Amino acid sequence: MKYSKATNYALHTMAFLIAAAPDRPVGVQQLADKQGVSPTYLSKILTKLVKAGLIESASGANGGYRARGRKEDISFLDVIQAIEGTTSIFECSHNENPECRIHQVMLSAEDAMDQHLRNTKLVDLMK
Amino acid sequence: MKYSKATNYALHTMAFLIAAAPDRPVGVQQLADKQGVSPTYLSKILTKLVKAGLIESASGANGGYRARGRKEDISFLDVIQAIEGTTSIFECSHNENPECRIHQVMLSAEDAMDQHLRNTKLVDLMK
DNA sequence: GCAAACCTACTCGGATAGGGAATGTCCGAGTGGCAATGG
């Protein structure tokens, strides 16, 4: 039970993009260098963030990635779900019974964590 | 990012053991039948719970497993950590810097979930 | 002693994660030809 490293890279990348000046997009090479991973690998992660609508990409000369929308609204949960998906953290074997108390407890525990991640925005990191 | 099925089995098994009458230990065969897994597989899960001190085992004829200690004190977190271990849910790639703000946010989010799991006891399931 | 029950080590296939190389695809920007226009 762990978050993948991709989530880690995604969070750091998003934090960088949000902190960067918004006029010029940032290339994947620069982002990859900063985190010590290959550009190809990071590109896959960035594509997920693009599909989730958190950033936008520009091809061609002077292209790159740029944060999208109101920066103040982007939460940790947005980034995590873009990478990990939105499936629940726990699956009960007794799924024929949606009333399983154990399942309910696990869901509410997960919800407590999600609330925290939803209320913490990436802009909170820089103050 | 998911809890393993073993955790699921462990929780259901613990709930059953706590609900069972405490006088006679329960055999692994009976527990396995109830959840539709092989006895040998469940045995490995039970061994982890024994090592964590949550249950105790009795060899020989009329042996089996039995909840240990005060049932009211056994929380969801106890069972989960017995199976999954206690390592953190998130590892920051920038671990050379323990001050990483992203890491701190993730830890506090995990702590919110742990609090919930720690405060919910298995006896709460039966009322 | 024997059978019931747990304990442990080993194996094994499949799924997933982490990572990289190569290739495909898109797009801005330079370039060059050509026509229109003004002197």
Place this chain on the structure above:
DNA sequence: CCATTGCCACTCGGACATTCCCTATCCGAGTAGGTTTGC
């Protein structure tokens, strides 16, 4: 007629997107043999 200007098509290279591949690790399960204990 000649030079300047403007326009259009084409190419080219930079940059993202995607596909394929390999490796390591973990999970879910099962087998086999050993050990303990009650009768």
